[in-house]
Amino acid sequence: MKRAAFTLIELLVGVIVVGVVMSAILAAFISLWKSQGAAAGMADTQLNAQQMVSTVANAFRGATLCASTDTGCTVGANAQDASSSSCTIYSRDSSNNLVKTTYAVTNGNYQVTVGTGTPKVFFGNATLTLTYYTSANYYTTSMTTFTPTNSTISSLIAVGITGTVTQFESSGRTASSTYSTLVSLANR
Numbered sequence: 001m002k003r004a005a006f007t008l009i010e011l012l013v014g015v016i017v018v019g020v021v022m023s024a025i026l027a028a029f030i031s032l033w034k035s036q037g038a039a040a041g042m043a044d045t046q047l048n049a050q051q052m053v054s055t056v057a058n059a060f061r062g063a064t065l066c067a068s069t070d071t072g073c074t075v076g077a078n079a080q081d082a083s084s085s086s087c088t089i090y091s092r093d094s095s096n097n098l099v100k101t102t103y104a105v106t107n108g109n110y111q112v113t114v115g116t117g118t119p120k121v122f123f124g125n126a127t128l129t130l131t132y133y134t135s136a137n138y139y140t141t142s143m144t145t146f147t148p149t150n151s152t153i154s155s156l157i158a159v160g161i162t163g164t165v166t167q168f169e170s171s172g173r174t175a176s177s178t179y180s181t182l183v184s185l186a187n188r
Contacts, residue, residue, distance in 0.1 A: 045165045045177040048123050052110050052163040053179045056103045056128070059089045060159050060183045066090055070098045076154040078185065082147075085128050087159075104128070110163075125167065131160035158184045 006014075066073035073090060074080050081088045086104030093099050102113040105128040111119040133143040134155045148156055162180040169175070 045167045045175045046179070048110075048126070048165040049163045049177040049179040052122070052126060052128065052165065053161050053181055055112070056087075056130075056161050056163075057159075057181050057183045059091070059101060059103060060161075060185060062091060063089045063185065064092050064098070066098060073098060073100070074150050074153055077150075077156070079148075079153055079156065080150050082130065082132060082153055082156075084130055087130055110165075123165065125165060127164045129160075129162040131162075132156055133158040133160070156185060158182060 060079070063078035065078050066075050068075050077090075079087050079089045080100070081102070086102060086106075088100050088102040091099050091101060100115060102119075104111055104113075104119075105126050106119070108126060109121045109124045110126040110128065111121045113119040131145055132148050132153075134146050134148075134152075135143050135157055143158060146152070146155075160180070160182050162178060164176060164178040166174055166176040
């Protein structure tokens with residue numbers, strides 16, 4: 001005799017097998033999705049850390065010296081108000097006026113302030129560490145760290161810049177990236 005239908009047991013076994021296979025596929029998909037999200041978060045933190053450090057480094061590389069005809073700056077220096085987490089750097093606008101731009105991390109927010117304007121916040125959960133270097137003789141290779149004041153900042157010859165950005169994900173994971181560079185000041 002020919003059998004025309006499945007028995008109830010055969011049908012239940014088939015449903016269970018399909019359910020187990022579908023559960024495995026779903027678990028693999030969820031795991032892949034979480035991994036992709038973590039990788040994207042890490043890429044964002046790396047990009048933000050590199051952008052922060054590169055912006056400050058480029059500002060130091062393009063800094064201009066304060067001349068005796070300028071006001072409100074330290075003559076012979078290219079920066080002022082230097083601390084371990086912020087610095088005001090001098091540049092010139094198209095009219096050759098001295099412009100002061102402050103790069104800082106305040107309350108975990110990386111921000112840039114041009115002149116006396118409103119600080120522009122780029123991203124949060126950041127740290128910025130600036131290390132200042134001087135030398136007894138500019139032509140030697142040995143440098144020493146120092147904490148510049150507005151009266152001693154004119155002896156600044158290099159700046160070490162380290163930025164760290166941390167991203168907190170809804171899953172409870174954190175992604176953190178650090179980027180560093182050393183800038184030798186061209187106009188020294």
